[in-house]
Amino acid sequence: MSYQLETAEHPGTLRRVAIDTVSRVEGHGKVTILLDEQNQVRQVRLHIVEFRGFERFIQGRPYWEVPVMVQRLCGICPVSHHLAASKALDQVVGATRLTPTAEKIRRLMHYGQMLQSHALHFFYLGSPDLLFGFDSEVSKRNIVGVAASHPQTARRGVLLRKFGQEVIRVTAGKRVHGTGSIPGGVNKALTREERELLLQDIYQIVGWSRDAVQLIKELHAQNPALYNSFGICRSNTMSLVGPNGDLDFYHGSLRARDSNGGILFDGVDYRDYSQHIQEEVKPWSYMKFPFFTAFGKQNGWYKVGPLARVQNCDHIPTPLAEAERREFVDYCGGVPTHAPLAYHWTRMIEMLHAAETIKDLLHDDDILGDDLVRTGERAMEGVGVIEAPRGTLIHHYRVDEDDLVTMCNLIVATTHNNQAMNEAIRHVARRYLDGREITEGLLNHIEVAIRCFDPCLSCATHALGQMPLAVELVDAGGALVHALSRNGDGSLGPSVV
Amino acid sequence: MQPGVVVFAIGNRSRGDDAIGPLLLERLAPWLAAEVPTGEFELIEDYQLQIEHALDLQGKRLALFIDAGCGTAAPLEFYAIGPARAPVARSTHELPPQGVLDVYRQVALAEPPPSFVLCVRGERFELGEGLSGPAEAHVEAAWRQLTLLCRQPDAALWRAMAKNLFQNEGIPPLMLP
Numbered sequence: 001m002s003y004q005l006e007t008a009e010h011p012g013t014l015r016r017v018a019i020d021t022v023s024r025v026e027g028h029g030k031v032t033i034l035l036d037e038q039n040q041v042r043q044v045r046l047h048i049v050e051f052r053g054f055e056r057f058i059q060g061r062p063y064w065e066v067p068v069m070v071q072r073l074c075g076i077c078p079v080s081h082h083l084a085a086s087k088a089l090d091q092v093v094g095a096t097r098l099t100p101t102a103e104k105i106r107r108l109m110h111y112g113q114m115l116q117s118h119a120l121h122f123f124y125l126g127s128p129d130l131l132f133g134f135d136s137e138v139s140k141r142n143i144v145g146v147a148a149s150h151p152q153t154a155r156r157g158v159l160l161r162k163f164g165q166e167v168i169r170v171t172a173g174k175r176v177h178g179t180g181s182i183p184g185g186v187n188k189a190l191t192r193e194e195r196e197l198l199l200q201d202i203y204q205i206v207g208w209s210r211d212a213v214q215l216i217k218e219l220h221a222q223n224p225a226l227y228n229s230f231g232i233c234r235s236n237t238m239s240l241v242g243p244n245g246d247l248d249f250y251h252g253s254l255r256a257r258d259s260n261g262g263i264l265f266d267g268v269d270y271r272d273y274s275q276h277i278q279e280e281v282k283p284w285s286y287m288k289f290p291f292f293t294a295f296g297k298q299n300g301w302y303k304v305g306p307l308a309r310v311q312n313c314d315h316i317p318t319p320l321a322e323a324e325r326r327e328f329v330d331y332c333g334g335v336p337t338h339a340p341l342a343y344h345w346t347r348m349i350e351m352l353h354a355a356e357t358i359k360d361l362l363h364d365d366d367i368l369g370d371d372l373v374r375t376g377e378r379a380m381e382g383v384g385v386i387e388a389p390r391g392t393l394i395h396h397y398r399v400d401e402d403d404l405v406t407m408c409n410l411i412v413a414t415t416h417n418n419q420a421m422n423e424a425i426r427h428v429a430r431r432y433l434d435g436r437e438i439t440e441g442l443l444n445h446i447e448v449a450i451r452c453f454d455p456c457l458s459c460a461t462h463a464l465g466q467m468p469l470a471v472e473l474v475d476a477g478g479a480l481v482h483a484l485s486r487n488g489d490g491s492l493g494p495s496v497v
Numbered sequence: 498m499q500p501g502v503v504v505f506a507i508g509n510r511s512r513g514d515d516a517i518g519p520l521l522l523e524r525l526a527p528w529l530a531a532e533v534p535t536g537e538f539e540l541i542e543d544y545q546l547q548i549e550h551a552l553d554l555q556g557k558r559l560a561l562f563i564d565a566g567c568g569t570a571a572p573l574e575f576y577a578i579g580p581a582r583a584p585v586a587r588s589t590h591e592l593p594p595q596g597v598l599d600v601y602r603q604v605a606l607a608e609p610p611p612s613f614v615l616c617v618r619g620e621r622f623e624l625g626e627g628l629s630g631p632a633e634a635h636v637e638a639a640w641r642q643l644t645l646l647c648r649q650p651d652a653a654l655w656r657a658m659a660k661n662l663f664q665n666e667g668i669p670p671l672m673l674p
Contacts, residue, residue: 057511057625072511073624075544116549124548155604162549176543177510 005426008034008043031425031446039435044426046418046450047285058408063089063399067181070395073410076456079113079168080388082181083250084395087384089183091271092399094376101369102185107250108361109171109180110386111354114249115205116164117389118306118351121454122212123157126344129448130219134441153215156208160351163198163205167358170194185373195362202359206320209352213324216345220331230431231340231449233423234259235301236292237308238416240270240387245314247321247353249387255312256292256302261336264292270385273394277411289418290411301419303338304391305453306346311336318360321353340424340452347454388413390454414455424449500539501558502650505594508565509544513626514619517565517636518542520628521617521643533647546592551601551609559650560612562594563643565619565632572635574616575642576659580609611652613659615639 008014014034034043054073058066067085071078083106090098098106131150165175170190172178180186220227238256242248245255254268254276268276279288280297291300302308311329316322328345361367384395391413398407428449433442506522508515519542529538541553546562554560566574580602581595592600598609617639620629628636646655 054624069511072509075509078544120547151603151606154600158548158551158600158604161547162552165549175541 005041005044005430006422011043014042031450033429033433033446035433035438039433039437041426041429041434044422044429045284046422046425047287054410055408058397059405061405062403063092063397063405064183064403066397066405067183068177068179071177074412074456077113077117077388077390078176079109079172079178080386080393081395082172082178083110084384084386084388084393085397086181086183087251087386088382088395088397089384090185091382091384092379092397093183094378095184095374096376097374098185099369099371099374100366101189102372102374103250104361104364104366105171105186105189106181108190108358108367109168109178110250111357111361112164112167112171114164114354114389115209115351115358116161116168117454118347118354119157119160119164119212121389122216122344122347122351123154123160125451125454126347127153127157129444129451130216130341130344134445134448156211160205160208160212163201167198170198182373184375187372189369189372190367192368195367198358199362202355202362206352206355206359209348209355210320213345213348213352216348217327220341220345227341228337228339231424231428231452232338233303233340233420233427234338235303235420235423236264236295237312237336238292238302238304239309239312239392240385241266241313242317247309247313247316247325247350249309249350249354251386254385254392257312257336259336259338261311264295270394271383273383273385273396273411279411279415285418287415287418290416291419302416303420304413304416305343305389306350307337307340307343308391309387310346310349316349316353318353318356320356321349324349324352340449343452343454390414390456391416412456414453417453417455421450421453421455424452498536499556501537501556502561503539503541503553503557503559504561504563504647505546505550505553506540506542506563507544507546511624513621513623514565514629514632515622516628517617517619517632517639518563520636521563521639524640525643525647528644529647532644537650538647546594546597548592548597548600550592550597551604554597554601554609554612555605557610559652559655560610561615561646562597562612563615563617563639564594565622566616567619567622569616569618571618571631572638573618573642574614575662576614576616577656578612578614611655613646613655615643615646 011034014036030047032043032045032047033041036042057073058069061069066089067082070081070085073081086106168178169175172180173188180188236256236258238254240248240252241255242252253266254270254273255266256264256276258264265276276293277290278293279290281288289297289301291297292302293300310316310325316325328349332342380400381398382396386393392411393413394409394411396407396409397405400406425446428445432445436442504522504525506518508518510516510519522540522542526540539553539557541550543550562578578595578598580599581593594612594614598612601607601609617632617635619632619635621632646658649655
């Protein structure tokens with residue numbers, strides 16, 4: 001687990017390439033690559049500015065507002081923040097065990113979120129690269145390009161996403177800013193009409209999810225050399241697992257494995273996360289670098305998310321997804337794979353599992369119940385952990401006697417994957433950029449590696465009038481040599497610098 | 498009556514001027530109930546535009562996207578848009594309005610309804626902040642424009658308004674009280 005290419009020896013003498021999102025004000029990512037005179041890669045870094053001020057945003061608020069407020073941290077996975085905060089605050093209100101209706105409604109909401117998020121990533125963000133090639137014509141590498149060439153795939157992606165949003169709407173109460181989950185339980189169950197509405201489509205959704213797994217398997221089969229090696233970075237992994245080692249997105253204990261699949265720790269109560277995870281600060285990135293305390297900064301970093309989860313669990317508790325997990329494990333020869341492109345495959349297995357779980361929950365009459373909330377002995381602290389679409393999400397709060405939040409600590413999936421994403425792009429830079437003139441297609445290889453992890457870098461805000469990408473080449477003296485920007489239609493043009 | 502006009506408001510209420518769209522939509526709902534009670538408008542608020550918003554265009558004859566702008570003309574821009582391809586971004590999951598129209602065209606195999614953007618300039622977008630002073634003024638200008646649009650939900654008239662705005666460099670006669 002190397003730190004090669006993290007810090008060059010004489011950076012002032014090197015040429016710099018920056019892949020910079022011309023963002024607004026929210027967190028964003030930037031890649032800098034230092035090249036020597038022979039275009040050899042000497043340093044590669046993914047800088048992330050994210051979640052600044054989030055803890056401060058929460059501190060001082062009444063705890064019962066928190067599950068709603070935290071949804072505004074992220075426009076991509078607000079439900080994950082909603083539920084992680086609720087789980088933490090369950091402990092504050094003394095709800096040691098939820099009612100069956102409350103837990104199943106929360107699970108339904110969460111698996112709906114997982115379905116829609118994975119569908120968005122695969123069909124909108126990931127599939128254009130995979131279907132057309134990493135250095136294909138840039139104007140094709142988007143959902144519209146997919147729609148033109150693979151109309152059924154694109155349409156299914158939209159409808160899968162829409163179905164997941166509908167599950168969220170009926171469980172959370174609203175399409176956005178849902179209030180369904182509250183400390184101690186939920187504030188609404190499903191009506192029979194809402195259940196019937198979702199049941200009309202769920203079998204189709206399961207079928208399409210299964211087809212999506214077949215599609216990604218076919219892509220792997222077409223070019224196994226690429227898929228099995230691109231951006232590979234060996235690391236530890238971590239995720240929640242259920243009580244029997246099952247894949248569980250909503251609840252469980254923490255399990256970590258080393259890069260060979262050996263157990264590092266297992267059955268860890270997630271309320272003790274801080275005994276097992278520390279975060280390193282590096283001067284060149286605002287985002288911290290978590291690592292397992294027992295193994296140190298150098299050897300303790302890890303991956304989270306679909307690739308970690310599917311390989312970390314012993315079993316997936318729905319039949320179609322379990323069959324796909326077994327096939328994936330067989331494909332990998334029974335040992336863990338660390339190829340980032342396999343994130344797509346495992347993400348689709350998870351989407352299938354989410355669809356199957358939604359189907360099962362819709363047939364469970366507990367989701368129609370009216371016993372919604374539990375309370376008990378009041379506590380001053382709570383930790384909620386959930387497997388968000390991108391990986392493990394940790395919410396930790398302390399509350400004072402006036403019910404105000406005095407401390408908030410969040411560790412989000414993209415933070416857990418910080419080191420892994422850096423290592424992946426270093427591998428890609430070394431493999432594809434070394435000694436070559438930089439082109440848009442080559443730079444896209446870097447972006448493909450980042451996209452595998454589905455990082456959530458732009459949290460919940462956007463505005464019109466921004467260019468999505470700018471690339472700058474700076475000579476060893478720091479002077480701007482050349483600049484390009486990617487325009488709204490995907491074409492490259494002179495940058496405004 | 499099935500709504501024939503869809504109004505999207507995009508933004509995060511907790512990120513300063515990113516709240517411009519949602520705040521305008523919040524104000525619009527009771528105003529429509531009182532002033533234009535035809536049931537012809539569907540109002541949709543979201544953090545970001547995504548592919549599934551293309552489905553909200555089905556059956557509509559007119560669409561309006563309200564959003565905050567950064568570095569755009571003050572107090573507002575109002576213009577017609579058509580489908581356009583959006584590149585996959587590395588660090589965001591959102592689609593621009595033109596991208597939503599293009600997804601609609603490909604998924605529905607039909608042309609999207611005439612669509613317009615009401616882009617209201619914002620200045621500050623930090624988490625936990627309220628509207629900035631300039632944005633408050635821009636919102637008032639946008640409100641006048643928005644009510645004019647909603648009183649006359651007609652694509653030809655909206656195009657004329659957009660043209661007026663353009664020709665008058667942001668001081669269109671139709672915006673005057």
